[in-house]
Amino acid sequence: MKIGCPKEIKAQEFRVGLTPYAVHEAVVHGHEVMLEAGAGLGAGFPDEDYAAAGARIVDGAKEIFAWADMIVKVKEPQAVERRMLREGQILFTYLHLAPDPEQTRDLLASGCTAIAYETVTDAQGGLPLLAPMSEVAGRLAPQVGAWTLQKANGGRGVLLGGVPGVGPAKVVVIGGGVVGTNAARIAAGMGADVTVLDRSLPRLRYLDDVFGGLFYTRYSSAGATADLVADADLVIGAVLIPGAAAPKLVTRAQLSTMRPGAAIVDVAIDQGGCFETSRPTTHEDPIYEVDGVMHYCVANMPGAVARTATIALGNATMPFMLALADKGWRRACEDDPHLLNGLNVHAGQLTQYEVGKALGIDVIAPTLALKS
Structure with a gap:
């Protein structure tokens, strides 16, 4: 051929x-x-x-x-x-x-x-050709989120891991799949206070068993999502429905409850994004602001590495x-x-x-x- x-x-x-x-x-x-x-x-x-x-x-x-x-x-x-x-x-x-x-x-x-x-699928129900880029994007998400939070970029000026005497940033990861798991691992490794939301109880049990308290897990009800987003410094969108458009899990009204300079990273932007206010950006111009919240929505995040x-x-x-x-x-x-x-x-x-x-x-x- x-x-x-x-x-x-x-x-x-x-x-x-x-x-x-x-x-x-x-x-x-x-x-x-x-x-x-x-x-x-x-x-x-x-x-x-x-x-x-x-x-x-x-x-x-x-x-x-x-x-x-x-x-x-x-x-x-x-x-x-x-x-x-x-x-x-x-x-x-x-x-x-x-x-x-x-x-x-x-x-x-x-x-x-x-x-x-x-x-493309595999015998375990996974997505073997999406998984490597999901791993890369997930591990990049806290890194670019930390950068977006810097004051010079319009962010709150919060350090993800804090310092002695100053608490860490609060990070919420929506979705506990490949992207979300990798994002949570890296964010927690950077010292952040991390909570992962997911609707699958077996997946939440798995995350608790494997990561042993490295980060928190919560069931992704609408109420829990709204409460955690309002209190977050950084929210990482990591949801996926194979082949389908991403569901809009955070509305503009909920976005307005976040602190000025808080940040979101929408890793689901390739599938339309999981925040109502998301639109694709590029590495050349990655960030924009809506209602005081900084959005990082680069549609080809792994291209950075x-x-x-x-x-x-x-x-x-x-x-x-x-x-x-x-x-x-x-x-x-x-x-x-x-x-x-x-x-x-x-x-x-x-x-x-x-x-x-x-x-x-x-x-x-x-x-x-x-x-x-």
Whole structure:
């Protein structure tokens, strides 16, 4: 198969879809790889590393999109990239379609077969291609939250861990999944007073058992959320419904109960965000203020630590990428129902129920797409 990897063009996105190790594996499997010049520089991988692994380096993405049977990326294709997709071409990347009707329409119109990292599953019910970036974003969230709280950035001027004689910041993490667990660990490690909210009692028991009082846990009722948010210095939104738009768990009215200069970090912004006042920002201009509360809503947080994130993502995606290349998308998805769960778009039809529900678009079952 001809595998193409263009340079990411989303603002301040430094990750790359293929590492040199993945290129080497693909070439060993008998495939051809074409990479856009400079695609890996942001993650610390020069063109020479890719050439040594067997990739052909070309200038510009247009040649790659015209040549490749499968496009491997990190972020959702931007408008100019979507116009280069064609019928029958495989797109393997993060999509996050539920809050993005324009992208969804363009992918349907292209006729491509789009498989989204974030809806591929595993035998344990997890999301193996989302988990590495969730771990990275979760661990980054207290770090960027602490920065947002600094007075020069509009924050309260509160140090997360406090100092002797001065109490620590109060941090609330909404969601006890991969993002929330990693965020709570790091925030607690920085010395903050941390509470994690979740609606799953088994998950709350797990967190208590494993972390042994490192942070507090509370059941995520509307009342408890409102009380904790009002008293928080930093709130981290870490909720996820696979494939669906994130629920709005904190309203603007609740936001107004927070102290002036308090901060929120919305890690769910890729799926539309879990705060009513959230809107996507970039690493270049990451913070804005609403009702005195500072919002950090960067839609590609792991791009800030591009080398770590690229290698972590590559480790997870490589087996699936090789299966698609070795077998073709149809047989690979027939052999692996978890990969089939990643199918979002095929031949002008939407195959992801949660996206269809969010956008009001008719959906066919992925199993029917296999037969079409």
